[in-house]
Amino acid sequence: MPQWKSMLNSLLDLPQDMVYNLPRLTMVGNRHLVIENYLRILAFDQGGVKLIVNGGSLSIRGDNLVLQSIGREEVVVCGYIKGMFFEEGP
Amino acid sequence: MNKRSWALMVGELQVQVKGEGRLEFLNTCQRSRIPLWGVKVSQDCISLATSIRGFLAMRKPARRHRCLVRVVGRRGFPFFWQRLRRRTSFALGALIFLSMVWLFSNFVWxxxxxxxxxxxxxxxxxxxxxxxxxxxxxxxxxxxxxxxxxxxxxxxxxxxxxxxxxxxxxxxxxxxRDMVKIAPRPAGDIRARKGGLITRIIAFSGQALVSHNTTVVAGQMLIAGEVVVNGYRMPPVHAAGIAEARVWYEAIGHSSLNREVRVYTGVVATGNWIRVGGVMILQSGPGASPFTYYDVVTHKRIVAPFVEHITVTYREQDIEAAVASPQQAVAEAKSQADTQLRGLVPEEATLVEKNYHELWSADGQRVMVRMILETIEDIGDFVAHAGP
CATH class of the missing domain: 3.10.20 (Ubiquitin-like (UB roll))
Known part of the structure; x- marks a missing residue:
């Protein structure tokens, strides 16, 4: 991570998702998950969704998952979300 | 307007995507800014919804990823309108019906x-x-x-x-409108109910005949109902106004130092009576008091409907001479005078002054108290004119 970005962030107290281009996740209970700033969908079925995000991938596990909407920078996942985890890597 | 309503306005297509590269197809659609919603995955296909414009834009990515895109449902206003255009009579009927409803609702029924x-x-x-x-x-x-x-x-x-x-x-x-009915008021004058010294005279209608500081006697005319203007006698009116006067009241009370005091001797006689309806029957004891000086205590008890048991107790008294103090005698005389005045002074009168004078007899045994009360009150009374 470039040093100047870290300094700028600590100096101006900017949101990290803006400075580092990280995904922003908003979750409503375990029913609704909004992922902003994702790159593409790697895998998708009723039991899980895998998304490519900046700096790795984000896996979401659950039941009856539906992509409620797919936008250019935002995807909304609905269903029973059981868990999610990040994997670092290209 | 939320996304769902907007989709129904512009038209929504339910689409099924089949083929090996369906996930890549989704990503390409995302990059191409094709709006997608309600994306569900089944075994060999993806179901999703998109707009009409989005569906037309999908053809290129579908060809590229060798996917089969098939429309399975149509919803929204454009499709409804398309169906309506094919059924002209129905649309016309609906329009006429709505027009008639609008037309007739504009009349007063x-x-x-x-x-x-x-x-x-x-x-x-x-x-x-x-x-x-x-x-x-x-x-x-x-x-x-x-x-x-x-x-x-x-x-x-x-x-x-x-x-x-x-x-x-x-x-x-x-x-x-509630019409207020004014009762006819007879013509007449205001005359003095009692004598006094006039302190205020105001004529609301009629003409004041007395002025401030005039001494008037009972029956004297204070405000006349007949008004004379420039020598002309006007038709008589119902005289009204305020006629306040200073009025004096006098009362005399007597008392003496020597007096008789009744004391109980302790002897009692009791008569028992039964009253049935209106008939009194003596049961036992005396029917009347056996004593010269006495007082009576009566006790009634209802024993059955219309039947009462009455006990009459006569308590014997004796008379003894007593001497009261001069202060006691004066207080008694004052009280007597006060009681007399209470009956004379009207309630609405304003008390101005109260004086009393003691006058003792030559032997110093009897006292007379003369009490004078000064009030201000309205002494006017309306007296109607005699009929024609």
Whole structure:
């Protein structure tokens, strides 16, 4: 991570998702998950969704998952979300 | 407007995507800014919804990723409109129906009038009709304020009128005016009820004949109902006004130092009576008091319906001479005088001064108290003129 970005962030107290281009996740209970700033969908079925995000991938596990909407920078996942985890890597 | 409503406005297509590269197809759609929603995955296909424009834009990515895109459902206004265009008669019928509903709802079908005692419904209808309000009138042409003013002008007995148009119904609310009936007042004068010194005289109607600081006697005319102006005698009126005067009251009380005091001897005699209806029957004891000086205590008890047991106890008294103090005697005399004055002074009178003088007899055994009370009160009484 470039040093100047870290300094700028600590100096101006900017949101990290803006400075580092990280995904922003908003979750409503375990029913609704909004992922902003994702790159593409790697895998998708009723039991899980895998998304490519900046700096790795984000896996979401659950039941009856539906992509409620797919936008250019935002995807909304609905269903029973059981868990999610990040994997670092290209 | 939320996304769902917007999708129904612009038209929504339910699409099934089959093929090996369906996930890549999704990503390409995302990059191409094709709106997708309701994405579900089944075994060999993806179901999703998109707009009409989005579906047309999907053809290129579908070819590229060798996917089969098939429309399985259509929803929204554009598709409804398309179906409607094919069924001209139905659309025309619906339009005519809506037009008729609109047309007929613009007529007045009912006019309700709140009940009135002073003005009949027919009279109200008549005036309202003259100003364009009647059953069958075109609603937009009715001017409620004009009708309201016309009703108020036509019927002075009405205190309030409101005209409210509620759909095809018009409600006219009216309130009758409460007419205050003034009782005829006879012509007459105000005369003094008692003597006194006038402190205030104000004639509301009629002519004041006395002035401030005039001494008047009972029966004297204070405000005359007959007014003379420049030598002309005006028709008599009902005299009214305020005639306040300073009035004095006098009362005398007597008392003496020597007096008789009754004391109980302790001897009692009891008579028992039974009263059945209105008949008294002596059961036991004396029927009358056996003592010269006595007092009586009666006790009644209901023993059955219409039957009472009455016990009459006579308590014997003896008379003994006693001597009261001069202060006691004066207080008694004052109390007597006070009691007399209480009956003479009217309640509305304002007390100004209260004086008393003691006068003892030559032997110093008897005292007389003369109490004088000064008040200010209205002494005027209306006296009607004798009839013609």
């Amino acid at each position: 009912q006019v309700d009038i709140s009940p009135s005692v002073l003005v009949s419904r027919e009279q109200i209808f008549g005036v309202a009709k003259e100003h364009g309000l009647y059953v069958g009138a075109w609603r937009e042409k009715i001017k409620p304020e004009e009708v309201r003013m016309a009703l108020l002008l036509a019927f002075p007995n009405l205190a309030f009128v409101s005209v409210d148009i509620e759909g095809s119904r018009v409600e006219i609310n009216i309130v009758d």
